[in-house]
Amino acid sequence: MAGHLQPIKLDSYKPxxxxxxxxxxxxIIDGTFSPGERLMEIQLAxxxxxxxxxxxxxxxxxxxxxxxVMIPRRGTxxxxxxxxxxxxxxxxxxxxxxxxxxxxxxxxxxxxxxxLNRLLVEFGQYINAGDMEKIVEVDTAFHEVLYMASRNxxxxxxxxxxxxxxxxxxxRSMSYPGRLTETMDEHRALVDSIAARDVERAQNAARxxxxxxxxxxxxxxxxxx
Amino acid sequence: MAGHLQPIKLDSYKPxxxxxxxxxxxxIIDGTFSPGERLMEIQLAxxxxxxxxxxxxxxxxxxxxxxxVMIPRRGTxxxxxxxxxxxxxxxxxxxxxxxxxxxxxxxxxxxxxxxLNRLLVEFGQYINAGDMEKIVEVDTAFHEVLYMASRNxxxxxxxxxxxxxxxxxxxRSMSYPGRLTETMDEHRALVDSIAARDVERAQNAARxxxxxxxxxxxxxxxxxx
DNA sequence: CAATCTAAAATTGTATACAGTATTATTTTA
DNA sequence: TAAAATAATACTGTATACAATTTTAGATTG
Numbered sequence: 001m002a003g004h005l006q007p008i009k010l011d012s013y014k015p016x017x018x019x020x021x022x023x024x025x026x027x028i029i030d031g032t033f034s035p036g037e038r039l040m041e042i043q044l045a046x047x048x049x050x051x052x053x054x055x056x057x058x059x060x061x062x063x064x065x066x067x068x069v070m071i072p073r074r075g076t077x078x079x080x081x082x083x084x085x086x087x088x089x090x091x092x093x094x095x096x097x098x099x100x101x102x103x104x105x106x107x108x109x110x111x112x113x114x115x116l117n118r119l120l121v122e123f124g125q126y127i128n129a130g131d132m133e134k135i136v137e138v139d140t141a142f143h144e145v146l147y148m149a150s151r152n153x154x155x156x157x158x159x160x161x162x163x164x165x166x167x168x169x170x171x172r173s174m175s176y177p178g179r180l181t182e183t184m185d186e187h188r189a190l191v192d193s194i195a196a197r198d199v200e201r202a203q204n205a206a207r208x209x210x211x212x213x214x215x216x217x218x219x220x221x222x223x224x225x
Numbered sequence: 226m227a228g229h230l231q232p233i234k235l236d237s238y239k240p241x242x243x244x245x246x247x248x249x250x251x252x253i254i255d256g257t258f259s260p261g262e263r264l265m266e267i268q269l270a271x272x273x274x275x276x277x278x279x280x281x282x283x284x285x286x287x288x289x290x291x292x293x294v295m296i297p298r299r300g301t302x303x304x305x306x307x308x309x310x311x312x313x314x315x316x317x318x319x320x321x322x323x324x325x326x327x328x329x330x331x332x333x334x335x336x337x338x339x340x341l342n343r344l345l346v347e348f349g350q351y352i353n354a355g356d357m358e359k360i361v362e363v364d365t366a367f368h369e370v371l372y373m374a375s376r377n378x379x380x381x382x383x384x385x386x387x388x389x390x391x392x393x394x395x396x397r398s399m400s401y402p403g404r405l406t407e408t409m410d411e412h413r414a415l416v417d418s419i420a421a422r423d424v425e426r427a428q429n430a431a432r433x434x435x436x437x438x439x440x441x442x443x444x445x446x447x448x449x450x
Numbered sequence: 451c452a453a454t455c456t457a458a459a460a461t462t463g464t465a466t467a468c469a470g471t472a473t474t475a476t477t478t479t480a
Numbered sequence: 481t482a483a484a485a486t487a488a489t490a491c492t493g494t495a496t497a498c499a500a501t502t503t504t505a506g507a508t509t510g
Contacts, residue, residue, distance in 0.1 A: 015297050
């Protein structure tokens with residue numbers, strides 16, 4: 001394995017299984033666990049200083065979320081993301097992000113719009129500063145506000161789950177030449193159309209954004225095709 | 226509680242947690258457990274003749290699927306479906322079913338098309354016979370083939386999950402006067418457009434079908450509005 | 451009689467123990 | 481030496497035990 005798991009801290013009042021789940025998920029997303037790697041319950045439990053019980057329950061959750069694959073009586077493996085997976089995920093996201101953008105155009109508050117605009121400005125500043133960590137942070141916050149504005153919690157969490165499933169490889173897409181400024185332009189178009197309460201234009205902007213993100217991701221994985 | 230849980234049979238080679246999960250899910254769907262009812266681990270375990278461990282893991286899964294709500298240290302409750310939930314679910318389904326239909330129009334095989342047509346005929350026969358159980362069975366099979374034909378497993382399972390979340394109340398919609406023949410007409414239009422490989426028409430047919438299903442469901446819940 | 455405090459019971463959260471199965475290593479045999 | 485059989489090991493699946501917390505019931509007090 002590439003790095004180490006985060007130690008489990010007990011100060012919060014979340015059940016252990018939640019903390020364990022977040023820790024393992026983070027380790028998968030940031031590459032501490034490689035795709036295909038086997039995850040063994042005792043080893044994970046020891047490493048985090050807990051028993052197998054919360055580890056098992058965490059793994060069950062990660063399976064539902066698509067981060068690991070379980071084979072009965074054989075063990076758990078970190079899910080390996082394939083070209084096919086990316087195609088599937090973006091087929092769905094194109095459609096759901098379009099929906100979310102359209103709903104947001106109808107339901108967003110002025111305060112939220114202000115937040116989006118502020119985040120856009122910050123995004124540009126961090127691009128100029130070349131601060132990758134902050135860029136990711138602001139990008140996440142931007143989408144969070146947007147999905148929240150759709151006023152559909154299920155939609156929000158489905159999209160978040162799909163987003164997370166490609167997070168481990170999204171870094172490449174982000175660092176693709178010119179993609180960041182493209183992203184900002186697309187976000188700007190999206191916010192503007194939402195601010196104009198133009199549902200159709202918002203949907204279009206969302207569709208274009210997701211399609212471009214997919215194309216860049218594909219190119220960054222396989223530059224030939 | 227309204228009825229009784231299915232006894233757990235050990236002949237298959239599925240882990241207990243899976244059998245337990247299916248049993249509880251079924252009990253929620255068919256009304257054995259009412260919305261808001263508290264589910265206690267020991268009680269469930271005793272009733273099914275297993276220990277708490279597989280019951281706990283089953284409940285974790287049902288939580289992710291949206292069938293139960295867990296409050297840490299307080300217990301698990303059968304999820305109560307609200308008008309708002311239905312609105313959320315159908316907002317998403319309208320969009321995803323449209324996607325699935327479009328993809329199916331591009332990717333379906335002739336064998337699958339034949340199966341759909343056969344199921345349509347059966348559907349009509351069971352409507353005439355008034356065999357509600359068979360109607361539900363054929364309807365489920367119909368959608369299963371359709372979603373399978375989209376060649377997108379994630380899409381398939383997301384839609385299935387959303388479908389299941391309203392299954393417990395869908396019976397009412399099914400028994401709404403005239404809805405069954407309407408359903409069949411809509412299915413027919415859908416199959417025809419898919420058979421014609423007409424993506425746009427298929428998407429339209431799917432959208433109409435879902436929107437009508439939602440309207441009927443809403444009317445059957447609250448006839449006034 | 452109502453309200454509050456206290457103690458008991460019940461339930462969830464976590465840890466550990468045991469059983470069954472799959473994998474690996476070793477030995478045996480051709 | 482290679483293949484097959486067998487034993488040893490390791491891991492998952494399930495059950496049980498213990499700890500911590502919440503709920504309930506009862507007692508006490510105003």
